[in-house]
Amino acid sequence: MSNVKLELDGKTIELPVIEGSEGEKAIDITKLRAETGYVTIDSGYGNTGSCTSEITFLDGEKGILRYRGYPIEQLADKSNFVEVAYLLVFGKLPSASELAEFNKLIADNSELPEGVKKIIDSFPSDAHPMGVLSSVTAGLSAFYPELLGAELSASEQTKAIAQLMGQTKTAMGYFFNKTQGKTPKSTDANLDYSTDFLSMMFNKDGEVDADVAKALDVLLILHADHEQNCSTSTVRNVGSSHANVFATISAGIDALWGPLHGGANQAVLEMLEEIQNDGGDYKKFIGKAKDKNDSFRLMGFGHRVYKNFDPRAKIIKKACDVVLEKLDVKDPLLNIAKGLEEEALKDPYFVERKLYPNVDFYSGIIYKALGIPTNMFTGMFVLGRLPGWLAQWKELRESGARIARPRQIYTGATERNYVDQNER
Numbered sequence: 001m002s003n004v005k006l007e008l009d010g011k012t013i014e015l016p017v018i019e020g021s022e023g024e025k026a027i028d029i030t031k032l033r034a035e036t037g038y039v040t041i042d043s044g045y046g047n048t049g050s051c052t053s054e055i056t057f058l059d060g061e062k063g064i065l066r067y068r069g070y071p072i073e074q075l076a077d078k079s080n081f082v083e084v085a086y087l088l089v090f091g092k093l094p095s096a097s098e099l100a101e102f103n104k105l106i107a108d109n110s111e112l113p114e115g116v117k118k119i120i121d122s123f124p125s126d127a128h129p130m131g132v133l134s135s136v137t138a139g140l141s142a143f144y145p146e147l148l149g150a151e152l153s154a155s156e157q158t159k160a161i162a163q164l165m166g167q168t169k170t171a172m173g174y175f176f177n178k179t180q181g182k183t184p185k186s187t188d189a190n191l192d193y194s195t196d197f198l199s200m201m202f203n204k205d206g207e208v209d210a211d212v213a214k215a216l217d218v219l220l221i222l223h224a225d226h227e228q229n230c231s232t233s234t235v236r237n238v239g240s241s242h243a244n245v246f247a248t249i250s251a252g253i254d255a256l257w258g259p260l261h262g263g264a265n266q267a268v269l270e271m272l273e274e275i276q277n278d279g280g281d282y283k284k285f286i287g288k289a290k291d292k293n294d295s296f297r298l299m300g301f302g303h304r305v306y307k308n309f310d311p312r313a314k315i316i317k318k319a320c321d322v323v324l325e326k327l328d329v330k331d332p333l334l335n336i337a338k339g340l341e342e343e344a345l346k347d348p349y350f351v352e353r354k355l356y357p358n359v360d361f362y363s364g365i366i367y368k369a370l371g372i373p374t375n376m377f378t379g380m381f382v383l384g385r386l387p388g389w390l391a392q393w394k395e396l397r398e399s400g401a402r403i404a405r406p407r408q409i410y411t412g413a414t415e416r417n418y419v420d421q422n423e424r
Protein backbone atom coordinates (compact mmCIF):
# COMPACT_ATOMS: atom_id res chain seq x y z
CA MET A 1 0.00 0.00 0.00
CA SER A 2 1.49 3.40 -0.98
CA ASN A 3 0.30 6.99 -0.40
CA VAL A 4 -0.15 10.11 -2.50
CA LYS A 5 0.47 13.61 -1.20
CA LEU A 6 -2.15 16.30 -1.74
CA GLU A 7 -1.31 19.95 -1.14
CA LEU A 8 -4.35 22.10 -0.33
CA ASP A 9 -4.43 25.64 1.08
CA GLY A 10 -0.81 25.32 2.21
CA LYS A 11 -1.47 22.01 3.95
CA THR A 12 -0.18 18.64 2.74
CA ILE A 13 -2.11 15.47 3.48
CA GLU A 14 -1.31 11.89 2.56
CA LEU A 15 -4.01 9.69 1.06
CA PRO A 16 -3.66 5.93 0.77
CA VAL A 17 -3.52 4.25 -2.66
CA ILE A 18 -5.21 0.87 -3.04
CA GLU A 19 -4.36 -1.57 -5.83
CA GLY A 20 -6.64 -4.29 -7.14
CA SER A 21 -5.74 -7.82 -8.23
CA GLU A 22 -5.51 -6.66 -11.86
CA GLY A 23 -3.28 -3.69 -11.06
CA GLU A 24 -6.02 -1.04 -11.03
CA LYS A 25 -5.15 1.78 -8.64
CA ALA A 26 -7.36 4.15 -6.64
CA ILE A 27 -6.79 7.00 -4.25
CA ASP A 28 -8.81 6.35 -1.09
CA ILE A 29 -10.36 9.74 -0.21
CA THR A 30 -12.37 8.49 2.79
CA LYS A 31 -10.67 11.03 5.06
CA LEU A 32 -10.45 13.91 2.54
CA ARG A 33 -13.31 16.07 3.90
CA ALA A 34 -12.45 15.53 7.55
CA GLU A 35 -8.84 16.61 6.94
CA THR A 36 -9.33 19.34 4.29
CA GLY A 37 -12.99 20.36 4.20
CA TYR A 38 -12.96 19.54 0.47
CA VAL A 39 -15.11 16.99 -1.33
CA THR A 40 -14.63 15.80 -4.95
CA ILE A 41 -17.00 16.24 -7.90
CA ASP A 42 -17.06 13.74 -10.78
CA SER A 43 -19.96 14.10 -13.22
CA GLY A 44 -21.35 10.64 -14.01
CA TYR A 45 -18.77 9.09 -11.68
CA GLY A 46 -16.44 8.45 -14.64
CA ASN A 47 -13.37 8.56 -12.38
CA THR A 48 -14.90 7.44 -9.10
CA GLY A 49 -14.99 3.94 -7.67
CA SER A 50 -17.87 3.18 -5.32
CA CYS A 51 -16.54 -0.11 -3.97
CA THR A 52 -14.09 -2.93 -4.32
CA SER A 53 -15.59 -6.06 -5.85
CA GLU A 54 -14.50 -9.63 -6.64
CA ILE A 55 -17.28 -10.33 -9.14
CA THR A 56 -16.48 -8.87 -12.58
CA PHE A 57 -13.33 -7.45 -14.10
CA LEU A 58 -13.38 -5.47 -17.33
CA ASP A 59 -10.68 -3.60 -19.16
CA GLY A 60 -12.28 -1.10 -21.54
CA GLU A 61 -9.08 -0.32 -23.38
CA LYS A 62 -8.31 -3.97 -24.09
CA GLY A 63 -11.91 -5.18 -24.50
CA ILE A 64 -11.57 -7.70 -21.67
CA LEU A 65 -14.56 -8.99 -19.64
CA ARG A 66 -14.27 -11.77 -17.02
CA TYR A 67 -16.77 -13.10 -14.46
CA ARG A 68 -14.91 -14.22 -11.31
CA GLY A 69 -11.75 -14.47 -13.48
CA TYR A 70 -13.27 -16.58 -16.26
CA PRO A 71 -13.16 -14.88 -19.72
CA ILE A 72 -16.62 -14.17 -21.12
CA GLU A 73 -15.63 -15.90 -24.38
CA GLN A 74 -15.03 -19.21 -22.58
CA LEU A 75 -18.20 -18.97 -20.51
CA ALA A 76 -20.30 -18.17 -23.61
CA ASP A 77 -18.74 -21.12 -25.42
CA LYS A 78 -18.66 -23.74 -22.67
CA SER A 79 -21.05 -22.82 -19.84
CA ASN A 80 -24.78 -22.19 -19.43
CA PHE A 81 -26.72 -19.32 -17.93
CA VAL A 82 -27.69 -20.94 -14.61
CA GLU A 83 -24.10 -22.15 -14.08
CA VAL A 84 -22.83 -18.60 -14.79
CA ALA A 85 -25.45 -17.21 -12.39
CA TYR A 86 -24.15 -19.61 -9.70
CA LEU A 87 -20.56 -18.52 -10.47
CA LEU A 88 -21.43 -14.82 -10.14
CA VAL A 89 -23.43 -15.26 -6.93
CA PHE A 90 -21.28 -17.82 -5.08
CA GLY A 91 -17.85 -17.07 -6.59
CA LYS A 92 -17.06 -20.52 -7.96
CA LEU A 93 -18.14 -22.89 -10.70
CA PRO A 94 -20.62 -25.38 -9.16
CA SER A 95 -20.15 -29.13 -8.94
CA ALA A 96 -22.76 -31.19 -10.81
CA SER A 97 -24.77 -31.67 -7.62
CA GLU A 98 -24.54 -27.99 -6.65
CA LEU A 99 -25.73 -26.97 -10.12
CA ALA A 100 -28.58 -29.49 -10.02
CA GLU A 101 -29.65 -28.19 -6.61
CA PHE A 102 -29.55 -24.55 -7.79
CA ASN A 103 -31.49 -25.40 -10.95
CA LYS A 104 -34.09 -27.20 -8.81
CA LEU A 105 -34.34 -24.24 -6.41
CA ILE A 106 -35.03 -21.93 -9.36
CA ALA A 107 -37.53 -24.34 -10.94
CA ASP A 108 -39.35 -24.97 -7.64
CA ASN A 109 -39.77 -21.24 -7.09
CA SER A 110 -40.62 -20.05 -10.61
CA GLU A 111 -44.39 -20.03 -10.23
CA LEU A 112 -46.06 -16.68 -9.53
CA PRO A 113 -48.45 -16.11 -6.61
CA GLU A 114 -52.03 -15.76 -7.86
CA GLY A 115 -52.08 -12.22 -6.47
CA VAL A 116 -49.10 -11.28 -8.66
CA LYS A 117 -50.87 -12.71 -11.69
CA LYS A 118 -53.78 -10.42 -10.85
CA ILE A 119 -51.35 -7.46 -10.74
CA ILE A 120 -50.11 -8.38 -14.22
CA ASP A 121 -53.70 -8.91 -15.44
CA SER A 122 -54.53 -5.38 -14.29
CA PHE A 123 -52.03 -3.80 -16.72
CA PRO A 124 -53.26 -2.64 -20.14
CA SER A 125 -51.93 -4.89 -22.94
CA ASP A 126 -49.84 -2.00 -24.31
CA ALA A 127 -48.09 -1.42 -20.98
CA HIS A 128 -44.31 -1.37 -21.36
CA PRO A 129 -42.94 -4.68 -19.97
CA MET A 130 -40.26 -2.85 -17.96
CA GLY A 131 -42.97 -1.07 -15.94
CA VAL A 132 -44.71 -4.42 -15.43
CA LEU A 133 -41.47 -6.13 -14.34
CA SER A 134 -40.56 -3.31 -11.97
CA SER A 135 -44.04 -3.34 -10.39
CA VAL A 136 -44.19 -7.13 -10.17
CA THR A 137 -40.73 -7.33 -8.58
CA ALA A 138 -41.53 -4.73 -5.92
CA GLY A 139 -45.00 -6.30 -5.54
CA LEU A 140 -43.50 -9.71 -4.71
CA SER A 141 -42.50 -8.16 -1.37
CA ALA A 142 -46.16 -8.35 -0.34
CA PHE A 143 -46.20 -12.13 -0.75
CA TYR A 144 -42.96 -13.11 0.96
CA PRO A 145 -42.80 -11.29 4.31
CA GLU A 146 -40.23 -13.84 5.45
CA LEU A 147 -37.76 -12.38 2.90
CA LEU A 148 -38.18 -8.73 3.87
CA GLY A 149 -35.88 -8.71 6.87
CA ALA A 150 -32.78 -6.54 6.65
CA GLU A 151 -30.67 -9.57 7.67
CA LEU A 152 -31.49 -12.70 5.66
CA SER A 153 -29.89 -16.03 6.52
CA ALA A 154 -27.71 -17.61 3.81
CA SER A 155 -30.49 -20.02 2.85
CA GLU A 156 -33.10 -17.23 2.76
CA GLN A 157 -30.74 -15.16 0.58
CA THR A 158 -30.18 -18.08 -1.79
CA LYS A 159 -33.92 -18.75 -2.01
CA ALA A 160 -34.64 -15.09 -2.76
CA ILE A 161 -31.99 -15.12 -5.52
CA ALA A 162 -33.29 -18.32 -7.10
CA GLN A 163 -36.91 -17.24 -6.71
CA LEU A 164 -36.33 -13.87 -8.42
CA MET A 165 -34.54 -15.54 -11.34
CA GLY A 166 -37.44 -17.98 -11.75
CA GLN A 167 -40.37 -15.66 -11.18
CA THR A 168 -39.04 -12.90 -13.46
CA LYS A 169 -38.76 -15.46 -16.26
CA THR A 170 -42.35 -16.57 -15.61
CA ALA A 171 -43.65 -13.00 -15.33
CA MET A 172 -42.21 -12.19 -18.78
CA GLY A 173 -43.96 -15.18 -20.35
CA TYR A 174 -47.19 -14.59 -18.45
CA PHE A 175 -47.43 -10.91 -19.45
CA PHE A 176 -46.53 -11.53 -23.11
CA ASN A 177 -49.23 -14.19 -23.47
CA LYS A 178 -51.79 -11.95 -21.79
CA THR A 179 -50.99 -9.23 -24.35
CA GLN A 180 -51.59 -11.81 -27.10
CA GLY A 181 -54.91 -12.87 -25.55
CA LYS A 182 -53.49 -16.33 -24.92
CA THR A 183 -53.61 -18.49 -21.78
CA PRO A 184 -50.10 -18.36 -20.30
CA LYS A 185 -48.30 -21.71 -20.11
CA SER A 186 -46.88 -22.62 -16.70
CA THR A 187 -43.19 -23.05 -16.08
CA ASP A 188 -41.89 -26.61 -16.61
CA ALA A 189 -39.34 -27.78 -14.07
CA ASN A 190 -38.10 -30.41 -16.54
CA LEU A 191 -36.84 -27.81 -19.01
CA ASP A 192 -33.59 -25.82 -18.73
CA TYR A 193 -33.91 -22.10 -18.00
CA SER A 194 -33.80 -20.75 -21.57
CA THR A 195 -35.91 -23.56 -23.06
CA ASP A 196 -38.51 -23.08 -20.33
CA PHE A 197 -38.60 -19.34 -21.04
CA LEU A 198 -39.11 -19.81 -24.78
CA SER A 199 -41.65 -22.56 -24.11
CA MET A 200 -43.69 -20.26 -21.84
CA MET A 201 -43.31 -17.26 -24.18
CA PHE A 202 -44.44 -19.07 -27.31
CA ASN A 203 -46.66 -21.70 -25.72
CA LYS A 204 -44.65 -24.61 -27.09
CA ASP A 205 -44.89 -28.05 -25.54
CA GLY A 206 -41.18 -28.72 -25.36
CA GLU A 207 -40.75 -28.14 -29.10
CA VAL A 208 -38.18 -25.39 -28.58
CA ASP A 209 -35.27 -25.68 -31.01
CA ALA A 210 -32.15 -26.59 -29.00
CA ASP A 211 -29.89 -24.27 -31.05
CA VAL A 212 -32.31 -21.38 -30.52
CA ALA A 213 -32.43 -22.05 -26.77
CA LYS A 214 -28.61 -22.19 -26.73
CA ALA A 215 -28.40 -18.84 -28.56
CA LEU A 216 -30.69 -17.28 -25.96
CA ASP A 217 -28.66 -18.86 -23.16
CA VAL A 218 -25.50 -17.26 -24.60
CA LEU A 219 -27.23 -13.87 -24.77
CA LEU A 220 -28.25 -14.18 -21.11
CA ILE A 221 -24.67 -15.13 -20.15
CA LEU A 222 -23.31 -12.09 -21.99
CA HIS A 223 -25.69 -9.78 -20.10
CA ALA A 224 -25.21 -11.35 -16.68
CA ASP A 225 -22.96 -8.73 -15.08
CA HIS A 226 -20.90 -5.70 -15.97
CA GLU A 227 -19.40 -4.29 -12.77
CA GLN A 228 -20.65 -0.88 -11.58
CA ASN A 229 -22.85 0.27 -14.49
CA CYS A 230 -25.80 2.58 -13.92
CA SER A 231 -28.35 -0.08 -12.88
CA THR A 232 -25.91 -2.10 -10.78
CA SER A 233 -24.83 1.06 -8.97
CA THR A 234 -28.52 1.73 -8.38
CA VAL A 235 -28.92 -1.74 -6.90
CA ARG A 236 -25.94 -1.11 -4.62
CA ASN A 237 -27.28 2.31 -3.60
CA VAL A 238 -30.74 0.99 -2.74
CA GLY A 239 -29.32 -2.16 -1.16
CA SER A 240 -27.06 -0.03 1.04
CA SER A 241 -30.14 1.30 2.85
CA HIS A 242 -30.96 -2.35 3.74
CA ALA A 243 -34.13 -2.18 1.66
CA ASN A 244 -35.45 -5.66 0.90
CA VAL A 245 -34.19 -7.54 -2.15
CA PHE A 246 -37.44 -7.07 -4.11
CA ALA A 247 -37.33 -3.27 -3.78
CA THR A 248 -33.60 -3.29 -4.51
CA ILE A 249 -33.94 -5.25 -7.77
CA SER A 250 -37.01 -3.28 -8.82
CA ALA A 251 -34.86 -0.13 -8.63
CA GLY A 252 -32.25 -1.78 -10.85
CA ILE A 253 -34.95 -2.59 -13.42
CA ASP A 254 -36.03 1.05 -13.45
CA ALA A 255 -32.48 2.30 -14.00
CA LEU A 256 -31.89 -0.21 -16.81
CA TRP A 257 -35.03 1.00 -18.63
CA GLY A 258 -33.35 4.19 -19.83
CA PRO A 259 -32.43 4.32 -23.57
CA LEU A 260 -28.86 5.31 -22.68
CA HIS A 261 -28.53 2.04 -20.76
CA GLY A 262 -30.46 -1.20 -21.18
CA GLY A 263 -33.25 0.50 -23.12
CA ALA A 264 -30.73 0.93 -25.95
CA ASN A 265 -31.45 -2.55 -27.35
CA GLN A 266 -35.04 -1.50 -28.07
CA ALA A 267 -33.82 1.90 -29.34
CA VAL A 268 -31.39 0.18 -31.75
CA LEU A 269 -34.18 -1.83 -33.39
CA GLU A 270 -36.35 1.28 -33.63
CA MET A 271 -33.39 3.15 -35.16
CA LEU A 272 -32.75 0.39 -37.72
CA GLU A 273 -36.45 0.35 -38.63
CA GLU A 274 -36.40 4.15 -38.97
CA ILE A 275 -33.45 3.87 -41.37
CA GLN A 276 -35.19 1.08 -43.30
CA ASN A 277 -38.43 3.06 -43.55
CA ASP A 278 -36.42 6.08 -44.69
CA GLY A 279 -35.08 4.08 -47.66
CA GLY A 280 -32.13 2.33 -45.98
CA ASP A 281 -29.52 5.05 -46.53
CA TYR A 282 -27.55 4.41 -43.34
CA LYS A 283 -24.77 6.81 -44.42
CA LYS A 284 -27.26 9.66 -44.04
CA PHE A 285 -27.87 8.61 -40.46
CA ILE A 286 -24.15 8.47 -39.72
CA GLY A 287 -24.15 12.15 -40.67
CA LYS A 288 -27.10 12.84 -38.36
CA ALA A 289 -25.31 11.09 -35.47
CA LYS A 290 -22.32 13.40 -35.94
CA ASP A 291 -24.39 16.56 -36.19
CA LYS A 292 -24.42 18.34 -32.84
CA ASN A 293 -27.61 20.11 -33.86
CA ASP A 294 -29.35 16.81 -34.47
CA SER A 295 -30.59 14.88 -31.42
CA PHE A 296 -30.12 11.59 -33.32
CA ARG A 297 -27.56 9.27 -31.73
CA LEU A 298 -26.26 6.01 -33.13
CA MET A 299 -27.94 3.77 -30.57
CA GLY A 300 -25.94 0.68 -29.63
CA PHE A 301 -22.72 2.59 -30.23
CA GLY A 302 -20.35 4.02 -27.64
CA HIS A 303 -19.65 3.06 -24.07
CA ARG A 304 -18.41 4.76 -20.92
CA VAL A 305 -15.81 2.06 -20.35
CA TYR A 306 -15.15 0.22 -23.61
CA LYS A 307 -12.87 2.36 -25.78
CA ASN A 308 -12.30 -0.70 -27.92
CA PHE A 309 -14.70 -3.37 -29.10
CA ASP A 310 -17.24 -4.52 -26.49
CA PRO A 311 -16.29 -8.22 -26.38
CA ARG A 312 -19.95 -9.11 -25.97
CA ALA A 313 -20.88 -7.34 -29.23
CA LYS A 314 -18.35 -9.45 -31.13
CA ILE A 315 -19.90 -12.69 -29.83
CA ILE A 316 -23.48 -11.51 -30.44
CA LYS A 317 -22.65 -10.38 -33.99
CA LYS A 318 -21.39 -13.90 -34.80
CA ALA A 319 -24.47 -15.44 -33.12
CA CYS A 320 -26.71 -13.28 -35.33
CA ASP A 321 -25.53 -15.04 -38.47
CA VAL A 322 -25.88 -18.50 -36.86
CA VAL A 323 -29.38 -17.92 -35.45
CA LEU A 324 -30.79 -16.23 -38.56
CA GLU A 325 -29.45 -19.02 -40.75
CA LYS A 326 -30.82 -21.70 -38.37
CA LEU A 327 -34.22 -20.02 -38.37
CA ASP A 328 -33.97 -19.29 -42.09
CA VAL A 329 -34.64 -15.61 -41.35
CA LYS A 330 -33.46 -12.99 -43.82
CA ASP A 331 -33.57 -9.72 -41.87
CA PRO A 332 -32.62 -6.62 -43.89
CA LEU A 333 -32.10 -4.83 -40.58
CA LEU A 334 -28.99 -6.98 -40.01
CA ASN A 335 -27.52 -5.70 -43.27
CA ILE A 336 -28.31 -2.12 -42.26
CA ALA A 337 -26.64 -2.74 -38.87
CA LYS A 338 -23.53 -4.19 -40.53
CA GLY A 339 -23.43 -1.26 -42.95
CA LEU A 340 -23.71 1.25 -40.11
CA GLU A 341 -20.91 -0.49 -38.23
CA GLU A 342 -18.65 -0.57 -41.29
CA GLU A 343 -19.24 3.12 -42.01
CA ALA A 344 -18.85 4.25 -38.39
CA LEU A 345 -15.65 2.30 -37.80
CA LYS A 346 -13.91 4.19 -40.59
CA ASP A 347 -15.38 7.60 -39.80
CA PRO A 348 -13.03 9.98 -37.92
CA TYR A 349 -15.89 11.21 -35.67
CA PHE A 350 -16.38 7.70 -34.23
CA VAL A 351 -12.71 6.70 -34.41
CA GLU A 352 -11.53 9.81 -32.53
CA ARG A 353 -14.17 9.28 -29.83
CA LYS A 354 -13.47 5.52 -29.71
CA LEU A 355 -17.11 4.69 -30.32
CA TYR A 356 -17.65 1.01 -31.08
CA PRO A 357 -20.71 -1.24 -31.17
CA ASN A 358 -21.76 -2.21 -27.64
CA VAL A 359 -23.72 -5.14 -26.26
CA ASP A 360 -27.01 -3.62 -27.43
CA PHE A 361 -26.13 -3.10 -31.09
CA TYR A 362 -26.81 -6.60 -32.41
CA SER A 363 -28.77 -8.27 -29.60
CA GLY A 364 -32.12 -6.96 -30.80
CA ILE A 365 -31.64 -8.62 -34.20
CA ILE A 366 -31.52 -12.00 -32.47
CA TYR A 367 -34.40 -11.28 -30.11
CA LYS A 368 -36.49 -10.21 -33.14
CA ALA A 369 -35.56 -13.42 -34.97
CA LEU A 370 -36.66 -15.41 -31.89
CA GLY A 371 -40.06 -13.70 -32.11
CA ILE A 372 -39.60 -11.54 -29.03
CA PRO A 373 -41.40 -8.19 -29.46
CA THR A 374 -39.22 -5.07 -29.53
CA ASN A 375 -40.70 -3.60 -26.36
CA MET A 376 -39.61 -6.76 -24.48
CA PHE A 377 -35.94 -6.51 -25.47
CA THR A 378 -34.98 -4.60 -22.33
CA GLY A 379 -36.92 -7.16 -20.30
CA MET A 380 -34.55 -9.73 -21.81
CA PHE A 381 -31.68 -7.61 -20.51
CA VAL A 382 -33.31 -7.81 -17.04
CA LEU A 383 -33.43 -11.62 -17.22
CA GLY A 384 -29.75 -11.72 -18.10
CA ARG A 385 -28.61 -9.07 -15.60
CA LEU A 386 -30.56 -10.45 -12.62
CA PRO A 387 -27.77 -12.75 -11.37
CA GLY A 388 -25.28 -9.89 -11.63
CA TRP A 389 -27.47 -7.52 -9.68
CA LEU A 390 -28.15 -10.21 -7.08
CA ALA A 391 -24.46 -11.11 -6.78
CA GLN A 392 -23.51 -7.46 -6.33
CA TRP A 393 -26.32 -6.99 -3.76
CA LYS A 394 -25.10 -10.08 -1.85
CA GLU A 395 -21.48 -8.85 -1.94
CA LEU A 396 -22.55 -5.37 -0.78
CA ARG A 397 -24.55 -6.70 2.18
CA GLU A 398 -21.80 -9.16 3.18
CA SER A 399 -19.23 -6.34 3.06
CA GLY A 400 -21.09 -4.33 5.70
CA ALA A 401 -20.94 -1.30 3.38
CA ARG A 402 -22.15 2.04 4.75
CA ILE A 403 -25.35 3.58 3.32
CA ALA A 404 -24.64 5.40 0.04
CA ARG A 405 -24.84 9.14 0.58
CA PRO A 406 -22.83 11.31 -1.87
CA ARG A 407 -22.00 14.94 -1.12
CA GLN A 408 -22.68 17.97 -3.38
CA ILE A 409 -21.51 21.50 -3.99
CA TYR A 410 -24.42 23.91 -3.43
CA THR A 411 -24.75 26.60 -6.12
CA GLY A 412 -28.19 27.97 -5.29
CA ALA A 413 -29.38 31.18 -3.59
CA THR A 414 -27.52 32.29 -0.47
CA GLU A 415 -29.51 33.10 2.70
CA ARG A 416 -32.50 35.42 2.19
CA ASN A 417 -35.63 36.30 4.24
CA TYR A 418 -39.19 35.21 3.53
CA VAL A 419 -41.30 37.74 1.60
CA ASP A 420 -45.06 37.96 2.13
CA GLN A 421 -47.15 37.31 -0.93
CA ASN A 422 -48.40 40.93 -1.19
CA GLU A 423 -44.78 42.11 -1.35
CA ARG A 424 -43.57 39.78 -4.19
Ligand code: SDX
Nearest residue numbers: 226229260261262264289297298299300301302303304353
Ligand atom coordinates in the same frame (compact mmCIF):
# COMPACT_ATOMS: atom_id res chain seq x y z
C1 SDX B 1 -25.17 -0.37 -21.73
O1 SDX B 1 -21.94 0.90 -18.29
C2 SDX B 1 -22.20 -0.28 -18.69
O2 SDX B 1 -21.48 -1.21 -18.39
C3 SDX B 1 -23.51 -0.42 -19.47
C4 SDX B 1 -23.73 -1.73 -20.18
C5 SDX B 1 -23.93 -2.87 -19.21
O3 SDX B 1 -23.67 -4.03 -19.59
O4 SDX B 1 -24.47 -2.61 -18.10
O5 SDX B 1 -22.62 -2.03 -21.01
C6 SDX B 1 -24.99 -1.69 -21.04
O6 SDX B 1 -25.81 0.48 -21.20
C7 SDX B 1 -24.47 -0.15 -23.04
C8 SDX B 1 -24.68 1.30 -23.60
C9 SDX B 1 -26.06 1.37 -24.29
N1 SDX B 1 -26.37 2.75 -24.69
C10 SDX B 1 -26.37 3.14 -25.99
O7 SDX B 1 -26.02 2.42 -26.93
C11 SDX B 1 -26.85 4.58 -26.20
C12 SDX B 1 -25.92 5.28 -27.23
N2 SDX B 1 -24.61 5.51 -26.57
C13 SDX B 1 -24.42 6.80 -25.94
O8 SDX B 1 -25.53 7.49 -25.50
C14 SDX B 1 -23.16 6.85 -25.06
O9 SDX B 1 -22.14 6.32 -25.80
C15 SDX B 1 -23.20 6.20 -23.69
C16 SDX B 1 -24.36 6.63 -22.89
C17 SDX B 1 -23.21 4.71 -23.82
C18 SDX B 1 -21.91 6.59 -22.95
O10 SDX B 1 -21.99 7.93 -22.69
P1 SDX B 1 -20.76 8.75 -22.07
O11 SDX B 1 -19.71 7.84 -21.58
O12 SDX B 1 -21.32 9.75 -21.11
O13 SDX B 1 -20.15 9.47 -23.33
P2 SDX B 1 -20.56 10.89 -23.84
O14 SDX B 1 -22.05 10.99 -23.98
O15 SDX B 1 -19.85 11.90 -23.01
O16 SDX B 1 -19.94 10.88 -25.33
C19 SDX B 1 -18.59 11.26 -25.59
C20 SDX B 1 -18.62 11.84 -27.01
C21 SDX B 1 -19.64 12.98 -27.17
O17 SDX B 1 -19.21 13.79 -28.26
P3 SDX B 1 -18.36 15.17 -27.92
O18 SDX B 1 -19.19 15.93 -26.91
O19 SDX B 1 -17.04 14.66 -27.34
O20 SDX B 1 -18.23 15.85 -29.24
O21 SDX B 1 -19.05 10.82 -27.93
C22 SDX B 1 -20.29 11.22 -28.53
C23 SDX B 1 -20.88 12.27 -27.64
O22 SDX B 1 -21.74 13.13 -28.38
N3 SDX B 1 -21.12 10.00 -28.56
C24 SDX B 1 -21.94 9.67 -29.56
C25 SDX B 1 -22.49 8.45 -29.18
N4 SDX B 1 -22.02 8.06 -27.99
C26 SDX B 1 -21.17 9.05 -27.60
N5 SDX B 1 -22.24 10.30 -30.72
C27 SDX B 1 -23.12 9.67 -31.52
N6 SDX B 1 -23.72 8.47 -31.24
C28 SDX B 1 -23.42 7.84 -30.08
N7 SDX B 1 -23.98 6.67 -29.78
